[in-house]
Amino acid sequence: MPRFFIAASNLMGGVAYLDAKTAEHLKVLRIRKGESFTVCDGEGTDYICRLSPKGDGSADIIETRPTQGEPTVAVTVFAAFSKGDRPETVVQKCVELGAREIVFFPSARCVSRPDGAALIKKQNRWQMIALEAAKQSERGIVPQVRVHTAFDAAVAEAAQAEIPLFLYEEEHDLGLKAAMEARPEAKTISLFSGPEGGFEPEEAAFAGESGLISVTLGKRILRCETAPVCALSAVMYATGNM
Amino acid sequence: MPRFFIAASNLMGGVAYLDAKTAEHLKVLRIRKGESFTVCDGEGTDYICRLSPKGDGSADIIETRPTQGEPTVAVTVFAAFSKGDRPETVVQKCVELGAREIVFFPSARCVSRPDGAALIKKQNRWQMIALEAAKQSERGIVPQVRVHTAFDAAVAEAAQAEIPLFLYEEEHDLGLKAAMEARPEAKTISLFSGPEGGFEPEEAAFAGESGLISVTLGKRILRCETAPVCALSAVMYATGNM
Numbered sequence: 001m002p003r004f005f006i007a008a009s010n011l012m013g014g015v016a017y018l019d020a021k022t023a024e025h026l027k028v029l030r031i032r033k034g035e036s037f038t039v040c041d042g043e044g045t046d047y048i049c050r051l052s053p054k055g056d057g058s059a060d061i062i063e064t065r066p067t068q069g070e071p072t073v074a075v076t077v078f079a080a081f082s083k084g085d086r087p088e089t090v091v092q093k094c095v096e097l098g099a100r101e102i103v104f105f106p107s108a109r110c111v112s113r114p115d116g117a118a119l120i121k122k123q124n125r126w127q128m129i130a131l132e133a134a135k136q137s138e139r140g141i142v143p144q145v146r147v148h149t150a151f152d153a154a155v156a157e158a159a160q161a162e163i164p165l166f167l168y169e170e171e172h173d174l175g176l177k178a179a180m181e182a183r184p185e186a187k188t189i190s191l192f193s194g195p196e197g198g199f200e201p202e203e204a205a206f207a208g209e210s211g212l213i214s215v216t217l218g219k220r221i222l223r224c225e226t227a228p229v230c231a232l233s234a235v236m237y238a239t240g241n242m
Numbered sequence: 243m244p245r246f247f248i249a250a251s252n253l254m255g256g257v258a259y260l261d262a263k264t265a266e267h268l269k270v271l272r273i274r275k276g277e278s279f280t281v282c283d284g285e286g287t288d289y290i291c292r293l294s295p296k297g298d299g300s301a302d303i304i305e306t307r308p309t310q311g312e313p314t315v316a317v318t319v320f321a322a323f324s325k326g327d328r329p330e331t332v333v334q335k336c337v338e339l340g341a342r343e344i345v346f347f348p349s350a351r352c353v354s355r356p357d358g359a360a361l362i363k364k365q366n367r368w369q370m371i372a373l374e375a376a377k378q379s380e381r382g383i384v385p386q387v388r389v390h391t392a393f394d395a396a397v398a399e400a401a402q403a404e405i406p407l408f409l410y411e412e413e414h415d416l417g418l419k420a421a422m423e424a425r426p427e428a429k430t431i432s433l434f435s436g437p438e439g440g441f442e443p444e445e446a447a448f449a450g451e452s453g454l455i456s457v458t459l460g461k462r463i464l465r466c467e468t469a470p471v472c473a474l475s476a477v478m479y480a481t482g483n484m
Contacts, residue, residue: 220379233475
């Protein structure tokens with residue numbers, strides 16, 4: 001069933017008042033009066049709606065149920081800026097896989113360092129990709145895509161999670177599995193992932209001093225857009241969300 | 243250190259005899275006489291080599307060691323043909339993540355069904371992507387990319403693994419985790435993944451009769467190229483390869 005997100009304030013008295021974008025999208029999908037679709041308020045509730053015969057862009061709510069698509073843990077993916085369409089891949093896949101938020105940040109070896117108007121444009125595009133991925137994957141929220149313009153600020157935020165993981169290819173001892181199993185009750189997890197050339201040793205040292213835990217994802221060297229997707233999949237598995 | 247695969251028969255008496263492609267690649271990377279690189283025989287051994295001062299395209303083997311990059315389980319990813327660059331994404335990511343082989347097959351809802359010369363061309367391209375991904379991720383083998391031209395034959399092959407998993411969005415009870423934990427000692431695993439529109443119920447029924455085990459990857463609907471990457475990451479986590 002087609003799925004849309006609309007503001008909770010547009011849902012009242014058994015009626016969903018569709019915004020212009022949603023109405024347009026319904027038209028594109030050729031959904032007619034009397035046909036059903038799902039609207040999610042992004043706050044944990046799905047509304048099964050039927051397009052009103054009035055033709056005024058409203059829809060009758062015929063069933064209400066809790067959203068199913070949210071995992072039991074809040075995972076924030078911190079990904080260094082990367083080249084080309086890699087950030088888009090990270091956003092799309094991580095939203096599908098259940099990330100709560102995606103945060104981009106600059107790192108010493110970043111080849112791409114968007115700022116100013118270019119960054120705002122990119123961020124808008126990433127947010128649009130997050131929305132589309134949330135609809136397609138039947139999420140209960142639209143994960144926010146945010147940006148930190150300083151490495152240190154991103155580290156400081158990541159450190160606040162109960163399990164703050166620093167994905168580091170130079171870590172050879174502690175695996176993601178051991179780190180996850182050390183805190184089985186944790187509900188907030190950060191995954192901090194580097195750019196194309198990996199993190200500088202100084203960055204890893206700073207992250208460690210700030211409370212992040214360096215982990216390896218195994219003996220294979222992953223591309224920068226693969227590492228967060230792999231780690232997030234593993235975390236969903238570890239926390240019983242798969 | 244740059245990494246290449248060459249046939250074991252080209253390694254003898256402490257010398258690596260480089261084939262034309264590897265020699266060309268060394269030139270592109272501007273590796274000069276006396277500089278080091280790694281050669282892997284694709285059979286479990288890495289050779290640290292130094293380009294010979296003779297300039298005859300040979301290299302002296304200065305150290306021999308077991309390849310580190312292979313996981314302890316053999317996972318074969320069966321992926322339905324899909325559109326655009328999705329098969330390429332599947333090959334690249336699954337090789338990075340440690341798949342033993344990747345096998346494409348046709349399925350009822352496949353939009354793309356390459357055959358004849360087009361299929362051979364695609365298969366060659368996929369194999370080249372597998373080679374590049376194996377070099378980059380420091381694998382000990384180059385996973386083969388194969389094709390089945392019939393759904394039934396792909397199912398029959400997949401069913402031979404100790405844990406033969408059918409990734410099915412209509413499965414709501416058995417999770418990947420429960421299926422993995424039921425056979426913790428397994429060394430061979432199949433991941434059978436559908437096309438853009440998912441599997442037909444008849445295909446799922448046939449797979450079940452053939453011994454495949456339907457599992458869900460959680461409550462989020464994954465794109466066809468995301469599902470095998472997610473499942474493979476989870477399997478590597480479950481089997482202690484992360």
